[in-house]
Amino acid sequence: MALISLGFGAILVSNVLLSQFLGICSFIGVSTQKKNAIGMSFAVIFVLVLASVVTWCIYHFLLIPLGINYLDQIVSILVIATLVQFVEMFLKKFIPKLYEALGIYLPLITTNCAILGVATTNIQNNYSFIEAVVYAVCIGVGYLLVMFIFSSIREKIEVAPVPKYFKGIPVAFVLAGVMALAFYGFGGIF
Amino acid sequence: MPSYIWAIIIVMALIVLFVLSYVLNKNTPKPEGCEKLDAACKTCPITSCLKNSKDKEEKE
Numbered sequence: 550m551a552l553i554s555l556g557f558g559a560i561l562v563s564n565v566l567l568s569q570f571l572g573i574c575s576f577i578g579v580s581t582q583k584k585n586a587i588g589m590s591f592a593v594i595f596v597l598v599l600a601s602v603v604t605w606c607i608y609h610f611l612l613i614p615l616g617i618n619y620l621d622q623i624v625s626i627l628v629i630a631t632l633v634q635f636v637e638m639f640l641k642k643f644i645p646k647l648y649e650a651l652g653i654y655l656p657l658i659t660t661n662c663a664i665l666g667v668a669t670t671n672i673q674n675n676y677s678f679i680e681a682v683v684y685a686v687c688i689g690v691g692y693l694l695v696m697f698i699f700s701s702i703r704e705k706i707e708v709a710p711v712p713k714y715f716k717g718i719p720v721a722f723v724l725a726g727v728m729a730l731a732f733y734g735f736g737g738i739f
Numbered sequence: 740m741p742s743y744i745w746a747i748i749i750v751m752a753l754i755v756l757f758v759l760s761y762v763l764n765k766n767t768p769k770p771e772g773c774e775k776l777d778a779a780c781k782t783c784p785i786t787s788c789l790k791n792s793k794d795k796e797e798k799e
Binding site: 635637649 | 743745746754763764768
């Protein structure tokens with residue numbers, strides 16, 4: 550029950566984009582098309598889960614026994630940066646279409662604070678391995694959910710009669726604010 | 740062994756791993772049609788990014 554609560558909490562209540570406001574760059578940048586938004590979300594989920602697992606293992610099996618747990622941030626940053634390089638290599642070799650779709654945003658996963666944020670939260674909240682994996686997966690699912698909804702609405706807004714100075718990113722921010730308010734309503738569930 | 744030596748070893752090992760992955764990634768050829776992906780920058784709101792500002796300068 551605690552895991553379900555943690556999972557749904559990560560998806561809806563403390564949503565990484567609309568509640569914690571992490572990873573906003575890719576949220577605004579890649580959400581112009583649904584296809585790209587979904588591709589980016591899966592790349593984020595993949596790196597997020599891998600980074601959480603690796604940083605959790607390094608922290609609990611290496612840093613704590615050696616008494617150097619103050620290195621957690623540096624280790625997380627280096628692990629994420631390395632993982633992104635491997636993901637990019639994998640996409641270049643095996644899924645070139647997705648590589649093309651993600652474009653410049655793929656290297657930006659390295660600097661996506663959502664991933665570092667989750668790795669740090671796992672350590673700060675002293676989650677067990679299972680909890681850390683569930684939390685990372687659900688944060689990723691929350692990211693995917695919001696990206697899907699947001700990109701669907703943005704595709705419609707592109708052809709809507711929006712005032713000239715609101716076109717593009719300004720109206721996207723207004724929309725993000727309204728969505729954040731809607732997600733705020735989930736606050737009382739868990 | 741003092742803990743700070745371990746700290747240096749671990750950080751150095753991770754840096755070496757990152758450099759290795761970076762070099763491997765750089766040497767992996769890009770798929771056809773993906774040689775120039777800067778076009779995606781037009782939607783990126785970060786104007787302080789080196790790649791983004793370069794892209795805008797080229798347009799000007």
